[in-house]
Amino acid sequence: MKKTKDENKEKQILDAAKSIFQSKGMDGARMQEIADKAGINKAMLHYYYRSKQLLFEAVFKNAFSLLAPQLNAVLNDDASIESKVRNFTSNYISFIAEHPYLPNFIIQELNRNPEFIIKLKDNPNFLNLDKFKVQVEQEVEKGIIKPISAEQLFINIMALNIFPFVAKPLLMAFTNTDNSAYKQLIEDRKTEVADFIINSIKHT
Amino acid sequence: MKKTKDENKEKQILDAAKSIFQSKGMDGARMQEIADKAGINKAMLHYYYRSKQLLFEAVFKNAFSLLAPQLNAVLNDDASIESKVRNFTSNYISFIAEHPYLPNFIIQELNRNPEFIIKLKDNPNFLNLDKFKVQVEQEVEKGIIKPISAEQLFINIMALNIFPFVAKPLLMAFTNTDNSAYKQLIEDRKTEVADFIINSIKHT
DNA sequence: ACATGGTTTAACCAAATGGTTAACAAATTT
DNA sequence: AAATTTGTTAACCATTTGGTTAAACCATGT
The missing domain is CATH 1.10.357.10 (Tetracycline Repressor, domain 2)
Structure with a gap:
């Protein structure tokens, strides 16, 4: 039950990204910090949203x-x-x-x-x-x-x-x-x- | 006439820093960019203002x-x-x-x-x-x-x-x-x- | 002239950062 | 159940970045 195609994970990342981006801005935000907040590996961010820019735009x-x-x-x-x-x-x-x-x-x-x-x-x-x-x-x-x-x-x-x-x-x-x-x-x-x-x- | 104790240089740096910091913010600003704008070496920034933080605070x-x-x-x-x-x-x-x-x-x-x-x-x-x-x-x-x-x-x-x-x-x-x-x-x-x-x- | 002390530069450095890779694990398809 | 696709991770990488260093520069006092 861990590795199901998780509709949720995408949201989970977005929520973490939102929180970090909104308080620190694009320039101040760190991908590692977003990953930590989402409780996942940094590579996962790039798996779901290709780049910092795209993740930012989604947010x-x-x-x-x-x-x-x-x-x-x-x-x-x-x-x-x-x-x-x-x-x-x-x-x-x-x-x-x-x-x-x-x-x-x-x-x-x-x-x-x-x-x-x-x-x-x-x-x-x-x-x-x-x-x-x-x-x-x-x-x-x-x-x-x-x-x-x-x-x-x-x-x-x-x-x-x-x-x-x-x-x-x-x-x-x-x-x-x-x-x-x-x-x-x-x-x-x-x-x-x-x-x-x-x-x-x-x-x- | 180049290397006089230049009261001006400090101002010159501050002006460049102001322009960069005010348009890009602390996080978005780059020391190199400020140095370029001021027309000086990056090391000079640290000579006059010890760190990015201090330069920022001055601005x-x-x-x-x-x-x-x-x-x-x-x-x-x-x-x-x-x-x-x-x-x-x-x-x-x-x-x-x-x-x-x-x-x-x-x-x-x-x-x-x-x-x-x-x-x-x-x-x-x-x-x-x-x-x-x-x-x-x-x-x-x-x-x-x-x-x-x-x-x-x-x-x-x-x-x-x-x-x-x-x-x-x-x-x-x-x-x-x-x-x-x-x-x-x-x-x-x-x-x-x-x-x-x-x-x-x-x-x- | 030369010693002195502030000024300037190029080269360098360690840490941080966004992003990639290759291998592994879990589902899904066949 | 074998093969394939999808999800996940640790290790790695190239670049950028703030900051340092050591040597050169230059005006001035002696």
């Missing part, structure tokens, strides 16, 4: 495909902007709290290798702002929200939600909080951020 | 000491919150546009090595939120701005200003912009972000 795509659906929720949904902002903010913060390395990993590796995103954009269900854009324009026209471009609003939503995770060590130092106090700050943001955005854009 | 501290004064401007200044937000946003975006790798470098390396910030916090003129906190509380009490904690406001300001640089490749892909269009988006944010924040917090 990266996997990570990205976790993030994408979360973002699509803000965009391709028929609720009002306000309701979408509230839902997204709360959901997203919960989501990241369970995958703390995710945003930083993706951002970091995309900066290291910006051409990488080209491959991702080919994916047919890659994030698309078109619908969101129309909706923002409509609500602006109807006077529900103040004039703002969809792109800027989208960037603001992303920034307010993601940045506190990406810059955690820096912000912990600046706000002089320890881990648990910072966690509370983040928890508060589930409603705080939505209010901040709505306050800013809602017509009075 | 990091240097980078951080560029950033800090910018942030202090938001905090330890007597202008109103509104005026500070407007000034900071415009200034900071200009500043980063000239040091595009800076925020990402600092954030990335602090995530790689969170203990690193402890050394920085020892510095007596390390960023301190106390004054800002008092000011926010006062303006809230006077009814100038809506109730918000200084920490959350500070995080929001940081997020809205810094994130677009840190996540540039990701946001370029999502907003489907090329380099020059993205540059324009950023340029617009010099006033856009300030308005967004002020709209949100100013009492009507």
Whole structure:
């Protein structure tokens, strides 16, 4: 029962790789460390995934495909902007709290290798702002929200939600909080951020 | 005239190191590459800065000491919150546009090595939120701005200003912009972000 | 001129690293 | 059950990498 064609082993390797790559990045990760974490021989890594690069890409795509659906929720949904902002903010913060390395990993590796995103954009269900854009324009026209471009609003939503995770060590130092106090700050943001955005854009 | 005690050489090395470290990070940087960029022998790096680690720390501290004064401007200044937000946003975006790798470098390396910030916090003129906190509380009490904690406001300001640089490749892909269009988006944010924040917090 | 002391270089080194190989073990096919 | 394919391992390999060394270089003080 040891040497069965193990659907699991592939996953097992991927999990170990994910953990190492996401905390140390492509350059900082060591194949030996991944092998150790997966509890297998280093040669096995190359047997299942031919090279470090390919293993990395598998991890990266996997990570990205976790993030994408979360973002699509803000965009391709028929609720009002306000309701979408509230839902997204709360959901997203919960989501990241369970995958703390995710945003930083993706951002970091995309900066290291910006051409990488080209491959991702080919994916047919890659994030698309078109619908969101129309909706923002409509609500602006109807006077529900103040004039703002969809792109800027989208960037603001992303920034307010993601940045506190990406810059955690820096912000912990600046706000002089320890881990648990910072966690509370983040928890508060589930409603705080939505209010901040709505306050800013809602017509009075 | 070649072999004089060259105050300059040290700087020359630091500049090369800065450029390599900031674009590739500690793990991705190679001593040889830094030497090449500085136009010197690899052994010289070790002559001036004993090790990669020390050279890196010199670069990091240097980078951080560029950033800090910018942030202090938001905090330890007597202008109103509104005026500070407007000034900071415009200034900071200009500043980063000239040091595009800076925020990402600092954030990335602090995530790689969170203990690193402890050394920085020892510095007596390390960023301190106390004054800002008092000011926010006062303006809230006077009814100038809506109730918000200084920490959350500070995080929001940081997020809205810094994130677009840190996540540039990701946001370029999502907003489907090329380099020059993205540059324009950023340029617009010099006033856009300030308005967004002020709209949100100013009492009507 | 030459001794001195900081500066610079080419050659070298040991450790680490991604990757390969060849042999072995366990399933699967025939 | 023999043959073949698939999974697994230890040992090995070439290259890269941070770092060292010993000798050369050169400006300056004596």
